[in-house]
Amino acid sequence: MAIEVDLYxxxxxRPTLEMRRFMCxxxxxxxxxxxxxxxxxxxxxxxxxxxxEAALFLPSGTMCNEIALRVHCRHGEEMLAHKTAxxxxxxxxxxxxxxGVNVQALDGPRGQYDAATLxxxxxxxxxxxPRSRLAWVEQxxxxxxxxxxxxxxxxxxxxxxxxxxxxxxxxxxxxMNAVVASGISAQQWAAPFDSAWIDFxxxxxxxxxxxxxxxxxxxxxxxxxxQQMGGAMRQAGIIAAGGVYALEHHVKRLAEDHxxxxxxxxxxxxxxxxxxxxxxxxxxxxxFDLTGALDAPAAVERMLARGVRMGALGxxxxxAVTHLDVSVQGIExxxxxxxxxxx
Ligand SMILES: *Cc1c(COP(=O)(O)O)cnc(C)c1O
Numbered sequence: 001m002a003i004e005v006d007l008y009x010x011x012x013x014r015p016t017l018e019m020r021r022f023m024c025x026x027x028x029x030x031x032x033x034x035x036x037x038x039x040x041x042x043x044x045x046x047x048x049x050x051x052x053e054a055a056l057f058l059p060s061g062t063m064c065n066e067i068a069l070r071v072h073c074r075h076g077e078e079m080l081a082h083k084t085a086x087x088x089x090x091x092x093x094x095x096x097x098x099x100g101v102n103v104q105a106l107d108g109p110r111g112q113y114d115a116a117t118l119x120x121x122x123x124x125x126x127x128x129x130p131r132s133r134l135a136w137v138e139q140x141x142x143x144x145x146x147x148x149x150x151x152x153x154x155x156x157x158x159x160x161x162x163x164x165x166x167x168x169x170x171x172x173x174x175x176m177n178a179v180v181a182s183g184i185s186a187q188q189w190a191a192p193f194d195s196a197w198i199d200f201x202x203x204x205x206x207x208x209x210x211x212x213x214x215x216x217x218x219x220x221x222x223x224x225x226x227q228q229m230g231g232a233m234r235q236a237g238i239i240a241a242g243g244v245y246a247l248e249h250h251v252k253r254l255a256e257d258h259x260x261x262x263x264x265x266x267x268x269x270x271x272x273x274x275x276x277x278x279x280x281x282x283x284x285x286x287x288f289d290l291t292g293a294l295d296a297p298a299a300v301e302r303m304l305a306r307g308v309r310m311g312a313l314g315x316x317x318x319x320a321v322t323h324l325d326v327s328v329q330g331i332e333x334x335x336x337x338x339x340x341x342x343x
Contacts, residue, residue: 001304001306002307003307004308004330005307005326005334005337006326007286007309007320007334008310008311009321009323010202010257010284010321010322011201013201013323015205015206016324018249019205019206019242019249022242022244022245023239023245026038026237026238026244028235028236028238031057031233031236032227032234036235036236036237038237038240038241039057039236039237042241042244043055043056043057043211049186049198050172050196051186051187051190052196052214053214054214054215055211055212055214056213056226057211058212058231059209061171061173061202061210062091063210063231064171064211064212065086065169066229067212067226067231068212069087070098070099070225071195072133072134072169074133075099075100075101077101077130077131078101078103078123078130078133078134079101079102079104079133079136080106080118080121080136081103081104081105081136081138082106082108082138083107084111084141084143084144085105085138087136087171088103089143098229101134102130106118110141110280111138111145111147114153114157115157118157122160122161122164132164133166134166134167135158135166136168136170136171137149137157137158137193139170139171139172139175139178139189140174140175140178140181142173145282145287146177146261146281146284146285146286146287147282147283148178148181148282148283151182151184154192169193169194171197172186172196172197172198173197173198173199173202173210174202174203175196176203176204176251176254177254177257177258178283179251180252180258181258181283194215195212195213195214196213197210197211197212197213198210203257203284203324204246205246205250205325206243206245206246207239208239208242209240209242257284257323257326258282258322260322260326260327260330260331261281261284261286262278263328264286265280265281265286267331267335267338268338269288271338271339271342272342273291273292273294274290274291274342275291284321284322284323286320286321286322287317287319288317288318288320289318290317291316292342295315295316296312296313296314296315299312300312300318302341303334303337307333308333308337
């Protein structure tokens, strides 16, 4: 059966007709020679959005993270991140393979650690130990249920990092969701970080790309690594235009995704065999646990057979993600199907 409502991820969106037209008409040139006007425009937009000196367009968020690790850390040094952080689980071992960094995985509820945990984890200056080099924040936290790190927590954590001589990095794959949910600007969120990036292919609905921002020196070094890793492109304005269009037209509407996620969570929470606190849904990610006879892979399969796709994130955990291509009617349809499966 065809997928009618795809809640698998916010990466499944297809570019809208308007976005495709805008991409089609983009001015292009050789981005490696800084001659692509659309790439230059997008980089300028992201630098301004995040309040940094410069920005760099990259093929993916994964490359933003891996390049940031390589700029901030030397081999054998250490990154400190929450134990659910994307590079620890979903970047094919990149931190070890590409950056040669040691990872310390920090604990804490909802994908967030606190300043005291960070302080206690940073190593003393001791030649037996790896040197703690980089503190990492994922905003919003994906495996933390789309939670928004509160601004005061971000500030106290990055204060500790700076005081102890660490650099700071924000994985902002879904930063714009945090911006819309909190009313706090991207610039304010990014201010305490040496580097920060946003993804155009999550809630923003573009087909390709991400952009990282930082100081001029940071971006110059990131450019070298982009070239080295084969991420330097040519007439990339064609795809960068998707990012330009998304920043102009797809940010405010993220509020609809958040409302849809809340609506979905409230409906699911009433079903037997499902544990879900709708108050825990802050943005566009809905995580729930199964307590009945049905396990997550089986439940997901039964919903899929009825045209609704969600993701099994563990034996008893399911994730549903709202986005541009899911309407209020789609949420109602998903709830009908969930009612049939979990009854
Ligand atoms: C998706 C994601 C990434 C990686 O981005 P890609 O563009 O898919 O490479 C990194 N971090 C988080 C939190 C993500 O959700």
